[in-house]
Amino acid sequence: MEREREAAAAAQVPRPIRRRTYVRREHDIAHQRLFNDYFAKKPRWGPTVFHRRFRMRRDLFLRIIQTLEALDEYFQYWEDGVGRSGLTSLQKCMFALRKLAYGTTTDMFDEYLHVGETTGRECLMNFCRGVAEAYSDIYLRRPAAEDFQALMHMHEMAHGFPGMLWSIDCMHWEWKNCPTAWRGQFTSAYKGSHPTMILETIADHRLWIWHAYFVVAGSNNDNNVLNSSNLLADQCRGPGPAIEFTANRRQYHMGYYLAYGIYPRWLVFVKTISYPIGDRRVLFAARQEAARKDVGDDECGSSSSTATPPVARGLPMGFNEVIARQTSMRSQQDHAQLMNDMIEDVWKRNHH
Template sequence: MRLANDLPEHFEYFQQRDDARGHPGFTPTQKIIATLRQLAYGVGSDMLDEYLQMAKKTGRDSLNHFCKGAQSCLPGMLGSLDCMHVGWAMCHTAWRGQFHQGDHPGPTIVLEAVASQDLWFLHAFFGVAGSNNDLNVIDQSPIFDDLIDGVEPPQAFFANGEHFKYGYYLVDGIYSEWGTLVQAYASPLSDKRKYFTKRQESARKDIERAFGVLKKK
């Protein structure tokens, strides 16, 4: 109900309007229910005609407008970058020593990934042997090869009155302070830094949610 109250105030699409016949159209609650059913159950927009008496196009439009409204307000962000240990049950016996770290019960492969809010994986790199953390993996990762070769697609944006040609990734505190990696402030004091840290940490939950979906599967 909080969504039903907030979305119509900011997005015209979720306001109830009359249809072509002059009859009241779908309410904000109906459009939000249609969206949440698609996101929660993975059903297509054409599955809502019986339950909500909603056309396929309306269900699809509700989902698109909802996702646009939920996008991060951080300009130039390409996605959230992080690493995860994935258990390797079928690891070859000769390789177990290379892929077994003491803090895990068995051999694992470190997966480095970049994910967006809609669980789309923009980058995946795994298979590095040895005792690894996020820094060891990114040193061997090809994630910045396109940027080095000059073929990285531009993601121009303005911030603090300056123009930036390329985008950046959101990371946690273990990563180095590179221009393409943006961390939250460890101890934000000003209101501006507190607000940025809140937004950064909120957007970085995308990769944690993506990893959670992989583990569940």
């Protein structure tokens, strides 16, 4: 009975009414200030400063805004029921770009752009979703046989490496807000005392990224990441295009990636030589390292590399065939033969 009386007495006590605080934001004035700073005919801060601050060229940013305006009504200008001006597409996209470039708190740019915390979070989410929807068919697609052919031709003409597909590398991204319980598996003594996540990427001569594999614990190395990624899955299972190239008058049926020393001695990797002995090996090491860093200019000429669409199969490739292709891909003997042929081929190309 006593507890019931206490509960009834507590229910009669009026609860405080918490009203939402209204902040008067002048969106039109903030838009005009932003326009005068970066987008006017004579802006206060020119294209060079814009590129340094936002990690993007100004004309590219404006093209993205036009695409998002046509794709999503969220980025179109509107007024509320009482006629107050809302945020423009320039303000919304600028907030998202600053958030991505600097990684600061959501209300960091409220004083300059007059974008609240909740609205800023919506801007960032819609911006990322809109960019992915608008450009995924171009920049997030899987390469076709025509792409492989163009890539091998470009790299052979630019660097003198027939059959080269891409350069492969891994990098560590510092995870500032890593939970304490996860710090051990995301920290590597080789990379310092801060937790990191590993990003595996492959890129071509134009710095076009064709593959990205992210969110691997920083305590791993490049070989561990390679074993868990799906980079070589198509070559093992057979749906990838058939690739042929000639090196030192020897025919090969599998493209390769330029890599550095930590990667395994597989047929799909052409690695540099750490301590080259002899003129041929010294030249090859210099050319390989320059090509891996995408140093060089495009040239014109014919290519000895070809890529054709995969042969249509009535049934999927069997388990034994997959194991056979994987064994061939990891053959150290074939890797040694490819390295010798590439050394001779690079030497002949530079010493006619």
